[in-house]
Amino acid sequence: MPHRPRIPSPGRRTVLRGSLLVPAAALPAAAASAPALALAGRPEAAWGVQVGSVTASSALVWVRSDRPARMLVETSATESFRRVRSWYGPLIGPGSDFTGTTPLYGLPAGEQVHYRVTLTDPGDPRRTGRPVYGTFRTAPARRRDGVRFLWSGDIAGQGWGINPDIGGYRVYEEMRRLDPDFFLCSGDTVYADGPLQPSVPLPDGRIWRNVMTEEKAKVAETLDEYRGNFRYNLLDRNFRRFNAQVPS
Structure with a gap:
């Protein structure tokens, strides 16, 4: 008789992997129509965090x-x-473009405050995204203690956007290293x-390349x-790191 190769029985891991590949048509109607957000993982704050409206005892974190997510802010002296x-913040959703703010009160004057923001799944508080960290200084209690601040002009104007070839908005990293108390965008x-255009020819023959998005390819109308x-x-x-550290 010809030899028939033995076909191994599938192991537990193989069965589990195979179960994830069931076509949508084979799923119950309720599962097939479930919102994609429910299956896509944990909420993430890929746009970073910002802090502003800082006084001697309060601040606002963005x-x-x-x-959709629930916002949680934690502060510490170290x-x-x-x-x-x-600090338990709001439930954020599409009405605010998934942005939210949480006010902080009762902070010590003239002190460094470290903060982190965690986003939580509204339907399951055990499902949290990776915390995003920042820090800032509250205003001094006495006026004579003084503050340091920076100011600048326009951002991404006249066709000059984020150019990855030169490291993006490098000026924001240089400003962050100066460790100012706050920033004014004048x-x-x-x-x-x-x-923006994808590329802009420069007088010396080089090409300036802009990071492009759908919204930056046309005049905003909506x-x-x-x-x-x-x-x-x-x-x-660079811009995100600056925002996380320097109030504006």
């Missing part, structure tokens, strides 16, 4: 999620977060009426396109 205060924060102009700047790592 975050943007990639899906980077280790050994002892924390918790100019336009977005150019909603100034679309609320989402206008918001997309703000989201564009947050694609830059």
Whole structure:
């Protein structure tokens, strides 16, 4: 008789992997129609965090999620977060472009405050995204103690956007290293009426290359396109690090 090769029985891991490949048509109707957000993982704050409206005893923390989420802010006097205060923020969703703010009160004057923001699945508080960290200084209690601040002009204007070939918005990293108490943007924060081009020829023959998004390829005409102009700047790592550390 011809030899018939032995076919091994599937192991537990093989069965589990195979069970994840069942076609949607074979699923019950309720499962097949479940929202994608319920299956896509944990909420993430890929646009970083920001802090502003800082006084001697208060501040306002901002975050943007990639899906509906509950915002939690924790503050500490040290980077280790050994002892924390918790601030329960709002439920954020599409009505605010998945952005939310949480006010902090009762902070010590003239002190460094470390904070982290965690986004939680509204339907399951055990499902949390990766914390995003930042720090800032509260205003001094006495006026004579003084503060240091920076100011600048427009952002991403006249066709010059985020150029990855030169490291993006490098000026924000240089400003962050100066460790100011706050920042004033004395100019336009977005150019909603100034679309970008993928590339711009320079006089010396080089090519300036812009990171492109759908919203930055045309003049903004809708609320989402206008918001997309703000989201564009947050694609830059230097800009996000600056926002997390320097109040504005």
